[in-house]
Amino acid sequence: MRDGLPDYICACGRSYPPAAARWRCECGGPLDLAPVPLTWTPDLDDDTLWRYAGALVLPDLGLTLGEGLTPLIRATSDGEPGLLLKVEYASPTGSFKDRGAVMLVTLARLLGAGRVVADSSGNAGTAVAAYAARAGLRAEIFVPEGTSGKKLQQIRGHGAEVTVVQGSREDTAAAAAARVEETGAFYASHVYNPYFHDGVKTYALEIFERLGGTAPATLVLPAGNGTLVIGAYLGFAALRDAGLVERVPRIVAVQAERCAPVAAAYAAGEREVRPVRPGPTVAEGIAIAAPVRGPRVLEIVRETGGAVVTVTEDEIAAAHAALAARGLWVEPTGAVAYAAARRPLPGAAPGETVVAPLCGSGLKASL
Ligand SMILES: Cc1ncc(COP(=O)(O)O)c(C=O)c1O
Ligand SMILES: [Zn+2]
Known part of the structure; x- marks a missing residue:
């Protein structure tokens, strides 16, 4: 537990306090969050997903683009x-990924990261780019070749740097992970980070x-x-x-x-x-x-x-x-x-x- 945040836990039994540089287990496996009991106290005056703050693990820092409450x-x-x-x-940003991206960028802010890296086939990268822009963080998004032009335009429009990886979706993830290791940036990964x-x-x-x-x-x-x-x-x-x-x-x-x-x-x-x-x-x-x-x-x-x-x-x-x-x-x-x-x-x-x-x-x- 760090600052009231649940630990990352792995199926192998290891656990870690959340930290910007920790994105997977030493065993290579993905991390989950230690379960936190739900409190059902929706704030009926809040039209964003923060209306469920009582059920979410991260505190509401006021970061929102109006996500949630979809028809x-x-x-x-x-x-x-x-x-x-x-x-x-x-x-x-036009996809459900906003629900997770708002959490990843909130976490990046809590952990004091100034820069986030993400890899995506388009929508998650777009969402991370938008929330990073909203929070005043720099973002670098790795996408595989063949990603839709509109998604690239949207990511760049939010001020993120885009790196197009010549290769598969898996090669794209590897390139993003390498950048994270090299720079110590926060890995805003929708695949690895359980806060998503x-x-x-x-x-x-x-x-x-x-x-x-x-x-x-x-x-x-x-x-x-x-x-x-x-x-x-x-x-x-x-x-x-x-x-x-x-x-x-x-x-x-x-x-x-x-x-x-x-x-x-x-x-x-x-x-x-x-x-x-x-x-x-x-x-x-x-x-x-x-x-x-x-x-x-x-x-x-x-x-x-x-x-x-x-x-x-x-x-x-x-x-x-x-x-x-x-x-x-x-x-x-x-x-x-x-x-x-x-x-x-x-x-x-x-x-x-x-x-x-x-x-x-x-x-x-x-x-
Ligand atoms: C429009 C859309 N639907 C569904 C998905 C699937 O999400 P996941 O890869 O988390 O299963 C994605 C992921 O990028 C998406 O962009
Ligand atoms: Zn493990």
Whole structure:
């Protein structure tokens, strides 16, 4: 514990007080946060995710761009009766990553860092760049080649330095980690830093509040690195542990068929996730061939009685078009969860409440 902040803990048993230079365990594994019991005292006058400050591990330092409290709407006025869509692209930088980025930059400020480094396929980097700008911190964002031009423009527009890495998403992460080791900058990693998950937890808290203090039966969530799966799980698990809901909703994680390492491990009944050689997919935001927290996503899906499913490029395109025809304009990755949710879901009862996010804006990338 440092300044009231929970320690980083690793599955190997080691733990560390939060420090700018600590981004993974000495064993190489990713870090989590020692659990903190949830206090459900939303501040109804606060229209940002800081309304849940009582349930968050970081103190509210006043850093906000108005993130959180995204709309929850019906998919259609007629069909798909139980399906609700959470409009995450209404977030300040156009994706749900704002929920985690506001925490990482708040933590960077608490730890006295002047400079942050992040790597991303686009949206997380954009979010970190925006919040760093808001907080007056310098940011350097590493992106893989092929990242959408609009996302690059947005990152640069917020004053961040952009380094385009010729190579894969994994090469990009390695380049960012090398810069962190070399400069001692704070690694604002949505993959490694568990404070990111604590912010994403608010996705669940908002659904709980909007559904009148209940949990939906199923959450359908896209999974690349799994931050939304892990964050949503942590939120409902905290509500369960506080006695506010009976159980965590069934979590159905969705991957693009052309890059589906977690789905392959799930189908094979394995606990580890083997890297795949990805094919080209329009779902750039979830094209993660070697997800560091893949085993955790598997655990969550199995514990909640969910599944890992895949969607084809054609299904993503059809879902994208169906959303657009109803006035909803998402980036291709933002159509992935809906592509799965509009099919019969494994184990779902007809008419049960299902929530799927529209997680990224179509103004950033299109088909
Ligand atoms: C629009 C969008 N949806 C979903 C995801 C998936 O998030 P994760 O990689 O944390 O599973 C991302 C990640 O970049 C994204 O940009
Ligand atoms: Zn460890």
